[in-house]
Amino acid sequence: LPGMEPTRVAIIGSGLIGCSWAMVFAAGGFKVKLYDIAQQQLTTALESIRKQMKELEESGFLKGTLNAEKQLALISVCTDLKAAVEGATFIQECTPENLELKKKIFSQLDLIVDDNVILSSSTSCLLPSKLFTGLKHVKQCIVSHPVNPPYFVPLVEIVPHPETDPSVTERTYALMKKIGQSPVKLNREIEGFVLNRLQYAVISEAWRLVGEGVISPTDLDIVMSDGLGMRYAFIGPLETMHLNAEGISNYCERYREGMKLVLNTFGPVPEFSGEIEQKISQAMSEKIPAVPKHLGARREWRDDCLVGLAKLKKQMKSN
Ligand code: NAI
Incomplete structure (x- = not known):
């Protein structure tokens, strides 16, 4: 007014x-x-x-x-x-x-x-x-x-x-x-709130997989950026379960034992230091030197990507 x-x-x-x-x-x-x-x-x-x-x-x-x-x-x-x-x-x-x-x-x-x-x-x-x-x-x-x-x-x-x-x-x-x-x-407070709890769960398994020599640091990131992350910009992990079978109950019926088997092989909380840190740091720095100029340029590129993604999300919603 x-x-x-x-x-x-x-x-x-x-x-x-x-x-x-x-x-x-x-x-x-x-x-x-x-x-x-x-x-x-x-x-x-x-x-x-x-x-x-x-x-x-x-x-x-x-x-x-x-x-x-x-x-x-x-x-x-x-x-x-x-x-x-x-x-x-x-x-x-x-x-x-x-x-x-x-x-x-x-x-x-x-x-x-x-x-x-x-x-x-x-x-x-x-x-x-x-x-x-x-x-x-x-x-x-x-x-x-x-x-x-x-x-x-x-x-x-x-x-x-x-x-x-x-x-x-x-x-x-x-x-x-x-x-x-x-x-x-959030209905109550909890360490890390929710976003960081999910983020740290992903980071710690990434760290262990690289640490155990299962995959290289750059390939690990591709698993997220060209795999899991593609759908996570639109649907969460729970809806993913729902859609990847005939609903949640059917997903649990099919994958419950398999998921537990895999989850029981997860290692302890990493130290995030030492040799593994060196290895990941070296791989990341080869791709993007850890100096302001290169980090800044990459952040700008990331933000451009996020702008594009936001636009796409808006389009997809209105359709
Ligand atoms: P920053 O260091 O960029 O900004 C802090 C500002 O507070 C500075 O401008 C400083 O001059 C001012 N400041 C210092 N003492 C003050 C005082 N006594 N009174 C008023 N202002 C004072 O920090 P940033 O990154 O903006 O973070 C701010 C908060 O947001 C933190 O609690 C951080 O955890 C949170 N946050 C940060 C995220 C990030 O990615 N940077 C993401 C989500 C939350």
């Missing part, structure tokens, strides 16, 4: 993830206050956001209905925490992954926020019970864990503290949907 103030969000920490959240919220038409400790960091962040938005606009991948200029105008910066969160209905914390630092920030926020705002953390692995226990506003606290790069990979894991009010979980879920992300709810 004309003259209506857009809903306000505050982003605490303007690094990689903070900038991404700012862009996702601005694409959704939200007013964004970006907070950081140093003005220089905020200047750099705004420059980076402007550059990314312009590039996305030129390539036709800018999200949302507003143009880049209008989206940029929704984002402002601030080095005063109180002013940053003033009037915000949702606060997304994106500071470095350090428990003490995050606890300090949440206890500062705890003193200045009202009883309605949602206090949300981007943490990848700190549990809500570690982050939020003892806060006066613990009922309003939640983890909203994004995936890098959030602009192109929409998943957000929503993880409540045991004392989080269910309405906070619901509001966070609805907000994530509204800005075009793909939220999932």
